[in-house]
Amino acid sequence: MISDRKLEHLILCTSCDVEYRKSTGFEEIEMVHRAIPEINREKIDIGLDFLGKELSSPIMISAITGGHPAALKINRELARAAEELGIALGLGSQRAGVEHPEVEETYAIARKEAPSAMLVGNIGSSHIEYAERAVEMIDADALAVHLNPLQESIQPGGDVDSTGALESISSIVKSMDVPVMVKETGAGISSEDAIKLEACGVAAIDVAGAGGTSWAAVETYRADDRYLGELFWDWGIPTAASTVEVAESVNVPVIASGGIRSGLDAAKAIALGATMAGIALPVLEAAGQGYRAVIRVIERFNEALKTAMYLAGAETLDDLRNSQVII
Amino acid sequence: MISDRKLEHLILCTSCDVEYRKSTGFEEIEMVHRAIPEINREKIDIGLDFLGKELSSPIMISAITGGHPAALKINRELARAAEELGIALGLGSQRAGVEHPEVEETYAIARKEAPSAMLVGNIGSSHIEYAERAVEMIDADALAVHLNPLQESIQPGGDVDSTGALESISSIVKSMDVPVMVKETGAGISSEDAIKLEACGVAAIDVAGAGGTSWAAVETYRADDRYLGELFWDWGIPTAASTVEVAESVNVPVIASGGIRSGLDAAKAIALGATMAGIALPVLEAAGQGYRAVIRVIERFNEALKTAMYLAGAETLDDLRNSQVII
Amino acid sequence: MISDRKLEHLILCTSCDVEYRKSTGFEEIEMVHRAIPEINREKIDIGLDFLGKELSSPIMISAITGGHPAALKINRELARAAEELGIALGLGSQRAGVEHPEVEETYAIARKEAPSAMLVGNIGSSHIEYAERAVEMIDADALAVHLNPLQESIQPGGDVDSTGALESISSIVKSMDVPVMVKETGAGISSEDAIKLEACGVAAIDVAGAGGTSWAAVETYRADDRYLGELFWDWGIPTAASTVEVAESVNVPVIASGGIRSGLDAAKAIALGATMAGIALPVLEAAGQGYRAVIRVIERFNEALKTAMYLAGAETLDDLRNSQVII
């Protein structure tokens, strides 16, 4: 059953080493220290308008869960944090919610706890027919269509028919009332795919690159035969590389995610061209401890992001995006 | 006696560390993840026509053994696996079989067990006069002339006169009814040698590069004085480099081998220009356990190859060969 | 209180690991050995004229302390050493001395002990109004305006408003009777900032780059929450890179400092374009043992510098600056 798998994922991601062994590449990127920033750190503004919503920070919570009783609490705490902070929150894949109305509440709770926050619905590229229901379920401000061919390849019996995916995306973009973005789930997006996605009319692209949570890793723990998962554990485009590639290839806003582990990583991602930076694993454990813990995590990201901006002499996110980095 | 040496080789290769300490270079090569493969993994076809034979997979079993009673069982099991899977199988050097008719059966068993599989005969470049007998012995579909100057250099009393080798190859190519390919045995082929071989009219080139079984290593264990073997343990052109060099220099099909340890390595080799990928050491131990074990090894290679193809958006081996790699 | 913080800094810098984990980059730079130096090492002269003062060596003691009773002894010993050797000595930030006349003596002692040595006053870029008093306090030969945005960012309640800093520097340069230089405190100066500083009319630039004492590190030990300090521990431009960048961008003399740990590092810095090389941490412990120990440290630096010069065939500092280095 889907919802049991969801629970397994939550347990594995909080208990086992599920991260890529190779790195995002951010540690090889250096921002340039400005000894005379010539700005006032108190005036640094990290608020932005993203797909029509005002956000207090470019740090967003990436899609994590839903569909299992255990997900209810997580989504509730994440939503409370998002509401209090004014940041964006991605829900986990809503397929379970559409197919099993009895678990709808595990998603809908988010909107109840976060009446004004930006909520992003989530549906797989092969279940695009659920898109409308997904958006309604949480009164979503935007919808993310996720791509996860790596996980589907490793997971026994995964859905490994990707034909027609671009067409589905293209049509859903046209039919939906809310902006539709596309996100990977940890293996990254190449410039070639980004260009095709932009041509489909997507509103934003979340690269979700390699270096953070590895879905080959997660599925390795679930498999009877760990061979394939071990072999593909590190498959994917590192987040820093994917961010640069995609940002240089398309004009739609880019979300950098996958292994973003501090506000300093986020600052580097934005300096490389991203508009937003998403995190999943870093808030998962905190969510179990309650929304206050989630808020503390996000505030640390914001704090470090502002510190990096101050030291790079960037007063606004645009300044940061135009600042120099050394690769 | 040759056949005792053959047994020693089998024992050493299954019990000792006989691999290069330096790498094939494949781990530095990354394929490009395609988040939207736009293909159906079930439709991926890894079958191909190679030198006039239909094969179910580009993974072939490289030349291993023959000439000693212990080789009989190995060749029987390898042949059963090749027959059942529809893949190509290289026999070990047939010199012993020609010179000692009493061990002929250790080779001939392969054709008995694999009436329809592609069998590749094997003879050293300095015993080319045995070529015809070698082909007859197993009703070979092709003949591989092997080059092993490294082993001969380290092995006391080895044959280290290579003069006239190209001429022999040139003449045997013309006189044989089956296609004649040339293979190294683990030290790789340079583009310069590949060009000369193509000019000789060879039908294919198996680079058998450095990074897998090291014949300097094997002979180190057999030597009284281990000095020279230790010193040249790592001599040779890494397989990934040799594959690129040769594929870019000649038009004949290239077999990548030497340290191919997974279907992912094979996929990278094909993306670098190879047509086939050969493995010796990885099937040797399995052969001792019976042909079912050999089949399991090959199936894992096929499985991983298809997974890599799916994630790279390659439906055919040609697509894979034209796909992008990052070096 | 400032003076307690000063004491804490002294204690932390002598007891804890406060250095960058990343390197200055000097170990990747090689000078070119000259087998036939064609000079006489006894004739090597490392004396120079710096901002109008005759110095016996380009090694200077960087700004360290003042403002706390414990600083009195340190400045006394450093000053005695500077006087005996004929080298330049930078005093620590004099803000405390200006704001609290009762600790003035902890600075003024330096001039008493070093009537003829080159003394450099020190004031933060946001307390430039104290400049005149600072110079008077020690009858300074020059004034260093220090920049420390990294420390101020990590230190709770630090001064993180850098607006107007360039203007202040520009005006103080004009109003002062002594030469005004600008120094970082361990995070380095970019070419962009160096160019702006030169335009302000500064007499010299001390890059004080990353690789030696890390002020993020020092403040990590002082913080309740070590998170931010840990994260920015390694923020900054490595000294070797900063030295090259600044020396190539401006015409004013450059002081290389931050992680200079031997006369060989100093020689490399000068070969990269610096005029002087400053050290703080290496003399701090010695100062506690008395001026003889400080002299021994400096003499080792001089000795190694001369050895490097001899082996590079450089008889003068200008020869050294024009000598070849391999990066």
Add this chain to the structure above:
Amino acid sequence: MISDRKLEHLILCTSCDVEYRKSTGFEEIEMVHRAIPEINREKIDIGLDFLGKELSSPIMISAITGGHPAALKINRELARAAEELGIALGLGSQRAGVEHPEVEETYAIARKEAPSAMLVGNIGSSHIEYAERAVEMIDADALAVHLNPLQESIQPGGDVDSTGALESISSIVKSMDVPVMVKETGAGISSEDAIKLEACGVAAIDVAGAGGTSWAAVETYRADDRYLGELFWDWGIPTAASTVEVAESVNVPVIASGGIRSGLDAAKAIALGATMAGIALPVLEAAGQGYRAVIRVIERFNEALKTAMYLAGAETLDDLRNSQVII
């Protein structure tokens, strides 16, 4: 006394770690494997004419010792080996022999034991007035003028006046009847110095680069204060780099030495442009065991050199020098 120092050097070089911590660079250089060498290893000839003498191998024994009773035995055994093998042998600095006739025999023994071998005399660039006596003492076939500014810099009271060295070399070249070469002692020769030496008319240049015996290291053990020796332990131009640089800058024959530890290193050095390869440390211990041990060492070098030549398809040293290497 000189001769005690000589003994100390012998003891330190056989008992302590006196080698550079950085490498010669040879392990980063790869020769190209030729799968079809097209030559007969038995016909490989490593004999050559060097400065008018016929040698059986390009491997020579570099200058080691003389001047102390302990040196007598070493030179006797080295000479016997050189005579039997037909290779060149360099004597240690003959200054002691000139200044103290009672130790002359420790050098002269070499000629007695090796009536026909090529013997190379040795004198420091600052004792060039001893040149004629040095040659006579051993009826030398050539004279090496050694340069050792690194050792002299580290050794307390060393001779660190190099002025006039080039002039001395120039004049001695003209006045001597035997060919005069110049050698470093382990810190390498830059192309700039090589060009100057060629202009002086030297007959050959021995780069004696960094990566083998470090004279800063040796002197570290002898010093009361190990500071300077430790700091300069790794000073110098790595042998592989020095060999390439010098071979490309001048037309006189180049001897590669300093850290040559196998015939494979020697092969690489020759492929990089050297004519000869010298070894000191590797024969020192063997010399203590007698000339048979020395012969065994040299034969291993010859054997490995020939193996590398065979596998690179080089029948002559000229072929080897023209063969391809990958850096």
